[in-house]
Amino acid sequence: xxxxxxxxxxxxxxxxxxxxxxxxxxxxxxxxxxxxxxxxxxxxxxxxxxxxxxxxxxxxxxxxxxxxxxxxxxxxxxxxxxxxxxxxxxxxxxxxxxxxxxxxxxxxxxxxxxxxxxxxxxxxxxxxxxxxxxxxxxxxxxxxxxxxxxxxxxxxxxxxxxxxxxxxxxxxxxxxxxxxxxxxxxxxxxxxxxxxxxxxxxxxxxxxxxxxxxxxxxxxxxxxxxx
Amino acid sequence: xxxxxxxxxxxxxxxxxxxxxxxxxxxxxxxxxxxxxxxxxxxxxxxxxxxxxxxxxxxxxxxxxxxxxxxxxxxxxxxxxxxxxxxxxxxxxxxxxxxxxxxxxxxxxxxxxxxxxxxxxxxxxxxxxxxxxxxxxxxxxxxxxxxxxxxxxxxxxxxxxxxxxxxxxxxxxxxxxxxxxxxxxxxxxxxxxxxxxxxxxxxxxxxxxxxxxxxxxxxxxxxxxxxxxxxxxxxxxxxxxxxxxxxxxxxxxx
Numbered sequence: 139x140x141x142x143x144x145x146x147x148x149x150x151x152x153x154x155x156x157x158x159x160x161x162x163x164x165x166x167x168x169x170x171x172x173x174x175x176x177x178x179x180x181x182x183x184x185x186x187x188x189x190x191x192x193x194x195x196x197x198x199x200x201x202x203x204x205x206x207x208x209x210x211x212x213x214x215x216x217x218x219x220x221x222x223x224x225x226x227x228x229x230x231x232x233x234x235x236x237x238x239x240x241x242x243x244x245x246x247x248x249x250x251x252x253x254x255x256x257x258x259x260x261x262x263x264x265x266x267x268x269x270x271x272x273x274x275x276x277x278x279x280x281x282x283x284x285x286x287x288x289x290x291x292x293x294x295x296x297x298x299x300x301x302x303x304x305x306x307x308x309x310x311x312x313x314x315x316x317x318x319x320x321x322x323x324x325x326x327x328x329x330x331x332x333x334x335x336x337x338x339x340x341x342x343x344x345x346x347x348x349x350x351x352x353x354x355x356x357x358x359x360x361x362x363x364x365x
Numbered sequence: 366x367x368x369x370x371x372x373x374x375x376x377x378x379x380x381x382x383x384x385x386x387x388x389x390x391x392x393x394x395x396x397x398x399x400x401x402x403x404x405x406x407x408x409x410x411x412x413x414x415x416x417x418x419x420x421x422x423x424x425x426x427x428x429x430x431x432x433x434x435x436x437x438x439x440x441x442x443x444x445x446x447x448x449x450x451x452x453x454x455x456x457x458x459x460x461x462x463x464x465x466x467x468x469x470x471x472x473x474x475x476x477x478x479x480x481x482x483x484x485x486x487x488x489x490x491x492x493x494x495x496x497x498x499x500x501x502x503x504x505x506x507x508x509x510x511x512x513x514x515x516x517x518x519x520x521x522x523x524x525x526x527x528x529x530x531x532x533x534x535x536x537x538x539x540x541x542x543x544x545x546x547x548x549x550x551x552x553x554x555x556x557x558x559x560x561x562x563x564x565x566x567x568x569x570x571x572x573x574x575x576x577x578x579x580x581x582x583x584x585x586x587x588x589x590x591x592x593x594x595x596x597x598x599x600x601x602x603x604x605x606x607x608x609x610x611x612x613x614x615x616x617x618x619x
Contacts, residue, residue, distance in 0.1 A: 278478060331377055
């Protein structure tokens with residue numbers, strides 16, 4: 139289905155609104171409910187002792203976001219309440235969308251400050267943000283300019299590496315804790331890349347909606363099942 | 366659900382163009398139709414609009430306020446980094462022009478997948494059209510970017526154009542992004558290039574961009590002047606008038 143610009147903005151507003159309302163509703167219910175002693179932010183680590191801390195905690199699949207049509211990879215969550223995540227993703231930009239097929243490699247750092255448990259089976263993560271660096275394969279791109287250019291800084295940028303900033307929201311569905319698939323998180327992100335951010339800074343007529351792009355993904359928390 | 370258009374980005378350098386393509390060919394048809402039989406032609410030149418969206422919009426407003434120009438020629442460098450979105454944004458701004466426009470390939474337009482994107486949105490890197498009795502040649506002179514992958518400048522194209530010079534045209538204007546003896550052009554072919562373009566009937570002048578500063582230079586001391594258009598950040602454009610008495614090229618501030 140094709141979504142026009144205005145429909146797209148409405149869709150985003152609806153998604154953000156639903157998540158925010160759920161967050162508010164969950165917050166008021168949990169604070170007023172003395173029977174449910176579970177903390178509002180129920181994120182925990184399980185089964186990470188000694189060398190096992192090196193094991194990835196989840197796998198992800200992401201659609202778009204400047205890292206190919208589809209990217210898959212794995213990552214680690216860590217820190218108090220699992221607020222931090224680092225992902226390594228490999229994506230593909232098929233020939234249908236470029237002059238030939240390209241692979242992309244992404245290092246992504248996420249920060250998810252809050253999680254609000256809503257009942258027994260799901261939680262809202264009303265705000266996430268992060269930064270990622272994307273590397274694309276192919277001879278048309280460079281990190282350092284080819285030698286044919288005069289001087290060291292003829293163009294003074296790298297086409298092979300792009301940096302992106304994003305903000306987003308998530309919803310997590312908790313499954314039975316004795317299975318290897320502990321929970322599933324759906325997320326969407328609004329992303330802008332470094333070159334567009336620079337362009338936005340110098341142009342008042344360039345709107346945020348000109349440089350911000352939508353992406354979405356799925357996180358499967360499948361490791362660290364032993365309590 | 367597939368979210369399309371500019372809201373989803375597979376990669377900043379993907380070649381999935383949204384919006385109008387093949388612009389030069391369509392606009393050349395419009396120019397040739399609207400100027401048919403005219404002996405006075407007036408066109409504006411803007412250049413090097415990369416990442417200056419505000420100023421490009423202002424230029425479009427200034428050009429739309431005029432009622433005396435037949436077309437607008439963009440002398441290259443629409444994109445700064447060769448990203449698809451840069452071409453699309455610039456195209457969308459220039460599509461607001463009341464008169465048709467054509468775009469030359471600049472060296473920044475060649476970066477990464479920029480060549481493919483330019484070819485899709487605007488068309489061939491070398492092109493020619495007849496506006497009234499003036500033959501306008503738009504040439505790719507960014508030899509440094511092509512690194513022997515293509516003939517730049519393309520002498521075969523020039524030879525073919527010369528052999529098939531239309532009978533309706535009596536005068537010629539040559540437009541390019543980088544002029545001879547710039548780092549992009551390739552010094553070794555500069556004199557050969559000048560020799561070939563001076564074979565064209567009634568060569569008036571050459572128009573170029575790339576240098577970002579208005580200049581009038583007689584590079585080869587042969588009377589053929591090269592007019593270098595400012596980058597758009599300087600809020601100027603060139604106004605070229607070709608009539609029965611010759612031509613006038615003015616720098617207009619907006």
